[in-house]
Amino acid sequence: MATASSLSRLFLGKNLCGRAATISNTGFVKFYSVAPSYENIKIDVVGAKKNVGLIQLYRPKALNALCKPLFQELGKAVKDFDSDSTIAAIIITGNEKAFAAGADIKEMQNNTYSSNQRQHFLQEWEDISNCGKPIIAAVNGFALGGGCELAMLCDIIYAGEKAKFGQPEINIGTIPGAGGTQRLPRYVGKSKAMEIVLTGNFIDAQEAEKMGLVSRVFPVEKLLEETIKLAERIGTHSPLIVKMAKQSVNQAYETTLRAGLQYEKSMFYGTFATEDRKEGMTAFIEKRPPNFKNE
Incomplete structure (x- = not known):
């Protein structure tokens, strides 16, 4: 098993935002900001060949709830990586507790049907779906509501063994609005999708893998390392x-x-x-x- 010091050497190097990075003993990247460009995400370039774009959702106090500023930053980072010819694949991750525990409910509480129409609410998600390069979600902790939808928006999902997925919007009087009712049936079939959407129940990583929602499950401390290996493997091809x-x-x-x-x-x-x-x-x-x- 790789040590923290050896992993640190793997992750140091080319950096898009003047940030140096090392690996913590939990397997997550620690970013040391020198010239921060974002408030709600952190980015770096990782891998032995420095050809993997890494985006970490970073609203730890809100369990990475997906507010509009976060998604605007995420969309910009994805587009920047997509246009960078040295980047082979992109990883989106969170932290040990949450990939993203849903949308920011306080932000949308006072929305109306007409305001959603006028403001093209959730339009920022198109920046992710339009990316030409492979995007891999590395999911630890909660991936609920918009967090689950963001993971499904990625091309491949790897999960830590303690990850939890779900579409609990039904519990607060609404429905998924960023692909939950459309992508989920394509992953897991109609019956399972109906059960998840209509009950709001969570599913664990092992069940998600069994259903085909997740490609592979790893120990928490190995998840990011294994996801980078996958991205690097993709990067060996044209x-x-x-x-x-x-x-x-x-x-x-x-x-x-x-x-x-x-x-x-x-x-x-x-x-x-x-x-x-x-x-x-x-x-x-x-x-x-x-x-x-x-x-």
């Missing part, structure tokens, strides 16, 4: 082809099987117009590692 693969998988949720198969075939054909496809197959035949150039 960024161009990874983006095409992500688009193709997402298309499965947007269309019929027949139309999806046609879309996949078109994308597959499209890979043959890239230099990275040629390099990948040539390297395989020559039994050497490929040298992808994102072309």
Whole structure:
């Protein structure tokens, strides 16, 4: 098992906001701000090749409740990482207690139907869904309401063994509004989704993995390390082809099987117009590692 000191060396290096970072003995990043740019999130670039963008939700006193300023900052950070050619994948995480324990209820308490329409309430979520690079959620603690929806908005979910997921909006007289009633059935099926949404009950990490909501479950102290390994593995491939693969998988949720198969075939054909496809197959035949150039 890696020590805290060895993990510290892994996480030190290139930094987007003048922050140095080390690993605590719980496996979470400790950020030391030199020139802070955000109030509600912390960001860094991590991994052995410094090609993984890390975003930590940072409202610890509010269990990372998703207020509008937080999501505006999150959207900007995701767009910045997405446009950075040195970044292969993005990780969104929280802390030991909470990934995000829901939306900020006090912030939305006095909203009205007309104000939601005028202000395009929750529009900031589009910044996350429009990201071309893979986004991985590393979930420890509570991922409830908007927190669960944010995790589902990511492409892959890894969870710590003590994580809790749920859509408890029914308990406060409303329903999920950022994908909970739409993405959850696609992950776990209609019956389970109905049970979760209509009761407001929580599910633990082990049940979430069994249902297909979560890809893998790890000890709390290993979660971030394992998530970074996954991001680094993705980073060994052509960024161009990874983006095409992500688009193709997402298309499965947007269309019929027949139309999806046609879309996949078109994308597959499209890979043959890239230099990275040629390099990948040539390297395989020559039994050497490929040298992808994102072309």
